[in-house]
Amino acid sequence: MKAAYINQTGPPEVIIYGDLPTPKPGPAQCLIKVAAVDMNPIDTYIRSGMIAAELSFPYILGRDLAGRVVESGRDVKRFKPGDRVWVTGQGVAERQGTFAEFVAVDERWIHPTPANVSDEEIVAVSLVGTTAHVGLERHAKLNAGEVLFVNGGSGGVGSCVVQIGKILGARVITTAGCAEKVEACRKLGADLAFNYKTEDVDGAVKKFAPDGVNVLWETVREPNFERTIPLLARRGRMVVMAGRDARPPFPVGPFYVKDCSLLGFAMFNSNVEEQDAAAQDINRWMGEGKLKARIDRVLPLSKAAEAHRLQEESTVHKSGALAGKIVLKP
Ligand SMILES: NC(=O)c1ccc[n+]([C@@H]2O[C@H](COP(=O)([O-])OP(=O)(O)OC[C@H]3O[C@@H](n4cnc5c(N)ncnc54)[C@H](OP(=O)(O)O)[C@@H]3O)[C@@H](O)[C@H]2O)c1
Secondary structure, eight states: OEEEEESSOOSGGGOEEEEOOOOOOOTTEEEEEEEEEEOOHHHHHHHHTSSOOOOOSSEEOOSOEEEEEEEEOTTOOSOOTTOEEEEOSOSSTTOOOSOBSEEEEEGGGEEEOOTTSOHHHHHHHHHHHHHHHIIIIIISOOOTTOEEEEESOSSHHHHHHHHHHHHTTOEEEEEESSHHHHHHHHHTTOSEEEETTTSOHHHHHHHHOTTOEEEEEEOSSSOOHHHHGGGEEEEEEEEEOOOTTOOOOOOHHHHHTTTOEEEEOOGGGSOHHHHHHHHHHHHHHHHTTSSOOOEEEEEEGGGHHHHHHHHIIIIISOOOOOSSEEEEEO
């Protein structure tokens, strides 16, 4: 089968698009013919060696997939050949990465795809939607009627946090880096959206929520706590989930006197049950048209190196060139 893989970490040029053996599914696995995969910033950190990951080479890139079951192991109960499915959280531990024509996946990681949702749409929401769901429901415990401020609402994670925040009944404020992306955030349902490069965001947030923000979701990789802690309400919760190398100053006084909480989390720590609960809501919301994918472009899988370059430029080097997810098709 064709796959996009690496034999060493390094720049996007280390990515090889070539032939690898088609995997054989174990008793509890399904063999899935992949229809679509997507890029996540973490793919670039792993490929470049920016984060230490135990990789065995050849290492197939990619976390998520959408496709169709072509074979199921004898112990598989919920899926049969022909079923449309999606998966996130692969490419770690013993799990094969997804940038390939075929992937063998344990049944417990597999979710059905709603009939009226395309492979491209579901894969574009898979990891980022699960992240937004786990962060808002499990960690921040967002309540209906609360004010949610998403700092960076136009990206992969942020666009799902905005939409799921609205679905859960919050009043949502968000920021983006240009007029088109601000407008896109409004279309995703944000009550207020501002250009973080040209507008007085903090003033606008304070005007909208004079008592402060109940949940502040930070998507940027270098959080500015000096700026954001004063925006929090009494008992406000702040979510941080990006910026492994970030070491910003933290103003303790303004934080503790308001009974605030800081919540860090990584989606890959959530267990199968937590991810499954998120998947059920994501499927329902996407099937009902309440949660939408934000896709920048669709490329052939043979362009995996180009996809890595674009994602790295946009997220790590902050060009902001992408307006949503990159989806690739084998
Ligand atoms: N902890 C976890 O479980 C988890 C899961 C997924 C991702 N992540 C991490 O979360 C981060 C975001 O991932 P992603 O997939 O959403 O990336 P992305 O699609 O590239 O989005 C990045 C976002 O950051 C915004 N941004 C950049 N500079 C900003 C600033 N100064 N102020 C406000 N917003 C700013 C961008 O806005 P514009 O484009 O509008 O400028 C964009 O909305 C990455 O570091 C990723 O590794 C963590």
